Amino acid sequence: MEDAKPKDWKELAIMFDKKEALNELKKISNLLVAEDVSMARSSNFRLGGSADVYIRPLTEDAFVAAIQMIRREAWPLTVLGRATNVLISDHGIRGVVCQLSPDLADIVVEGEIMTASAGARLSDIAARAAAESLGGLAFSSGIPGSVGGAVVMNAGAYTGKMEDVVVRTKYIDGEGEVRFLEKDDHDFHYRGSFFNDHKDHFVINSSFQLKSTPAKDIYDEMADLSLRRYQSQPLNYPSGGSAFKRPPGNYAGKLITDAGLKGFWNGHAGVSGKHAGFIIQDGKSSASEVLEVFRIVQERVYKQFDVMLYPEVKFIGDWQEELPQRDSE
Numbered sequence: 441m442e443d444a445k446p447k448d449w450k451e452l453a454i455m456f457d458k459k460e461a462l463n464e465l466k467k468i469s470n471l472l473v474a475e476d477v478s479m480a481r482s483s484n485f486r487l488g489g490s491a492d493v494y495i496r497p498l499t500e501d502a503f504v505a506a507i508q509m510i511r512r513e514a515w516p517l518t519v520l521g522r523a524t525n526v527l528i529s530d531h532g533i534r535g536v537v538c539q540l541s542p543d544l545a546d547i548v549v550e551g552e553i554m555t556a557s558a559g560a561r562l563s564d565i566a567a568r569a570a571a572e573s574l575g576g577l578a579f580s581s582g583i584p585g586s587v588g589g590a591v592v593m594n595a596g597a598y599t600g601k602m603e604d605v606v607v608r609t610k611y612i613d614g615e616g617e618v619r620f621l622e623k624d625d626h627d628f629h630y631r632g633s634f635f636n637d638h639k640d641h642f643v644i645n646s647s648f649q650l651k652s653t654p655a656k657d658i659y660d661e662m663a664d665l666s667l668r669r670y671q672s673q674p675l676n677y678p679s680g681g682s683a684f685k686r687p688p689g690n691y692a693g694k695l696i697t698d699a700g701l702k703g704f705w706n707g708h709a710g711v712s713g714k715h716a717g718f719i720i721q722d723g724k725s726s727a728s729e730v731l732e733v734f735r736i737v738q739e740r741v742y743k744q745f746d747v748m749l750y751p752e753v754k755f756i757g758d759w760q761e762e763l764p765q766r767d768s769e
């Protein structure tokens with residue numbers, strides 16, 4: 441018999457019944473549900489059209505219940521943390537967007553182990569660790585993302601990365617089952633993890649092994665990293681952080697600078713003049729205009745240096761344009 445299941449998200453999106461989804465999701469307690477919510481308000485790029493259905497779980501149980509329902513009904517689903525590493529299409533996101541931050545943000549400390557829910561801000565877990573004289577998370581204090589997004593991306597900066605501290609992750613799998621991943625099973629690699637190969641699995645919370653450290657040392661480290669970040673990054677412009685992954689043996693920012701693109705603008709979007717690794721917008725850009733900058737940079741660097749820059753930023757939603765080339769991840 442022919443398989444009656446839809447084959448891809450576009451097919452799912454066509455079949456998606458917004459009213460039914462809204463009605464059903466509203467039955468789950470501790471779940472905020474809204475329709476046609478502009479994603480520009482809640483993404484760091486300050487860009488993007490509307491989510492058909494937008495939900496925010498207030499508890500882990502509500503998150504699990506929502507994912508199980510969405511799976512059962514085969515509704516298209518996008519899970520976001522703080523949306524600091526994504527560029528969302530001007531045409532919005534079809535189906536259900538589940539944004540975990542800022543609500544799903546419990547932080548529990550037991551001895552030298554901290555467990556934080558997926559929506560907890562990295563700045564909050566770093567501050568809590570410092571307050572408890574626990575070292576290991578200072579590196580994360582200036583990264584604007586959430587725990588879930590950081591585990592997926594193996595986020596890191598200066599003195600550390602998630603793989604140095606994560607010992608356990610609770611997640612929900614593609615069948616809607618709650619499972620645990622132990623330290624060595626996270627398959628952490630540069631800006632990626634197990635979750636990049638399992639895009640239908642979602643982080644519920646993660647536990648970190650920290651180390652008793654004098655609070656003053658931690659605060660000094662955080663202050664130093666914060667200064668370095670402030671001096672080197674265009675923090676006053678909306679962006680998605682580093683636009684491209686580091687190519688082997690090189691730096692994206694250096695190649696972009698050498699290609700003469702540092703400070704280059706294409707309308708309201710461009711390459712930062714402060715740090716060429718950042719693609720930014722001036723507040724009046726569209727997501728398409730930003731995408732065009734990604735494409736121009738990728739093509740120019742490839743043409744000039746024969747090096748392909750792959751985006752670190754993820755392109756989310758209903759893109760009608762062709763996206764810049766990605767690596768296998």
Ligand SMILES: Cc1cc2nc3c(=O)[nH]c(=O)nc-3n(C[C@H](O)[C@H](O)[C@H](O)COP(=O)(O)OP(=O)(O)OC[C@H]3O[C@@H](n4cnc5c(N)ncnc54)[C@H](O)[C@@H]3O)c2cc1C
Nearest residue numbers: 521522523524525585586588589590595596597642643681
């Ligand atoms: C100014 C600036 C500076 C930055 N500096 C750094 C830096 O120094 N180092 C660094 O590594 N990154 C940096 N970033 C990028 C970004 O903050 C990190 O990658 C961060 O960890 C992403 O977290 P998020 O919650 O914003 O994820 P999102 O952008 O919301 O999502 C990123 C990806 O993870 C997925 N995802 C999110 N939550 C979950 C979940 N619970 N389960 C499964 N999948 C999920 C999303 O679907 C998406 O594919 C920076 C960004 C900005 C804007």
